[in-house]
Amino acid sequence: MPDDEIQTLNRPEAAPHQALPRPAATPAAAPQPQWLGPVLIVGIVLAALNLRPAITSLGALFEETRTGLGMSGTVAGLITSVPALCFAAVGVTAPRLSRRFGPAAVVCAGMAAIAAGLLIRPFASNAAGFLAASALSLAGIALTNVLLPVIVKRWFPDRVGTMTGLYSMALAAGTSLAAAATVPLTSALGGSWRTGLLVWAVLALAAVLPWLPIATAARRTRAAEAAAAGTAAGAPADTGPRVVRSRTAWALACYFGLQATGAYVTMGWLPQIFRDAGVSAATAGVLLAVTMVMGVPLAFVIPRLAGRMRNQGPIAVTLGLFGLAGYLGLYLAPAAGAWAWALLLGISNCAFPLVITMIGLRARSSAGVVRLSAFAQSTGYLISIPGPLLIGALYQHSGGWDLPLALMAGLLVPQVALGVLAGRDRTIEDECGMRN
Known part of the structure; x- marks a missing residue:
């Protein structure tokens, strides 16, 4: 890898007017069409917009769906656990698919899978068909989850944070x-x-459109570079680091898993916590919406800030302290300070954009990013699976929220420590002994 690419993360981010992306420099890099920059930005935004509606739209209509399809309680519980399982199982295949077809083509296929699943599942006549269609959409989401950081690293190496x-x-x-x-x-x-x-499904279909020309342009670039290098375009050499040897990769994976646990518990149980404290059902729903909406502006601010820092540990500490304050408030006065606790937990849940940014910063190469993204997200989602179930079991066993809230606050301590480790200014290539 050329020295100018290795040093790219040490440069300040490019000025906002620089719209045209550039792939990571190679001697045989093909010239990029002028339309690619704006279309890539639109494609990335549309892809990201489609990474959760398949899940949260079902959550809003889950009772009606269960009744309409005659689902048993066991099947309903299976459906609620399928997202994390799919993200872990399918996400781990992303590096191999990316090497074979290129990340842009896989994201395009992922968008098509999301759209197909969302188109099919409303017409399912039984729970099995509904589950299969949902799994198709979730597989597309899993691949796109892993590869969007790779797309950013590949085409916007000087603007990872932005x-x-x-x-x-x-x-x-x-x-x-x-x-x-x-x-x-x-x-x-x-x-x-x-x-x-x-x-x-309409939103998902719209997301497929920009990725068709993006994938075509990326395939031509891969073919030109492969021809110049004398290798097969569809099977580039696997030169990525072995991330399981990296302590930073493990720290990122565990940090990802703990922040996902907190997010799933918040989405699944926060309204019930407020309702049990005497808050009305309508207000409890609004409080959850407030918590979720906090992620919209902060999800833009935090990665930009993280991208300009050599060490992202202080951000992880700050987010953890907000979470501890929110859980303490829920423990002491859940109803009296409900709005404040919802805001604090909304800020704490913005650990997700932080960890996604760190994935892009902790590897020098696109091959490193795809491996690190797949490892951190797949391992992290596996770690997150027991969390909401354990919180529910504690709630049922104890008859209140004291023990569950104490557990969630306790989990923030290792989450902060892991965030500090993952935020250190180093790369997995260095830890794995690779020299480019």
Whole structure:
């Protein structure tokens, strides 16, 4: 890898007017068409908008869907655990697919899978068909989850923080939009849960469109570089680091898992915590929306700030302290300070855009980013699976929220420590003994 690419993360981010991306420099890099920059930005934003509506739209209509399909409690519980399982199982295949077809082509296929699943599942006549269609969408989400940081690193190496902030903000907006708008849209379109779920396929189909020309342009670039290097375009050499040897990779994976645990617990249980404290159901839903909406502006600010810092540990500490304050408030006065606790937890949950930014900063090469992204996200989602189930079991066993809140506050301590380790100014290539 050329020295100018190795040093790219030590440069300040490019000025905002520089719209045209440049792939990581190689001697045989093909010239890029002028339209690619704006289309890539649109494609990244649309892809990010589609990474959560398949999940949060179902959450809004879950009771109606269960009734309509005659799901048993066991099947319903399986469906709620499928996202994390798919993200872990499918995400780990992303490096191999990216090497074979290129990250842009895989993201394009991922968008198509999301759209296909969202189109099919409202027409399912039984729980098995619904689960299969949902799994198709979730597989597309899993691949795109892993590869968007790679796209950013590949095409915007001098603007990792800014571009990560842009798609993190879009992801948060898509999450909040689907959660808030699904029920009103369902009512406006006749009241059928099938129509309410189907409407999100339109957004997914729109996301496929920009990725078709992006994938075509990327394939031509890969072919030109492979021809110049005398290698097969479809099977480039695997020169990425072995991330399991990297302490930073493990710190990132565990940090990802703990922040995902906190986010899933918040989305699943926060309204119930408020309702048990005497807050009305309607207000509890609004409080959850406030928590989720906090991620929209902060998801843009935090990655930009992180991208300008050599060490992101202080941000991890700050977010953890906000979370500790929020859980302490829920423990002491859940109803009296409900709005403040919702805001504090919303800020704490912005550990997600931070860890996504760190994935892009902790590897020098695109090969390193794709391996690190797949490892950190797949391992992290596996770590997050027991969390919401354990919180539910503690709540049922103890009959209150003291023990669950104490556990969540306790988990923030190792999360902060891992964030400090993951935020250190080093790369997985150095830790794995690779020299470029």
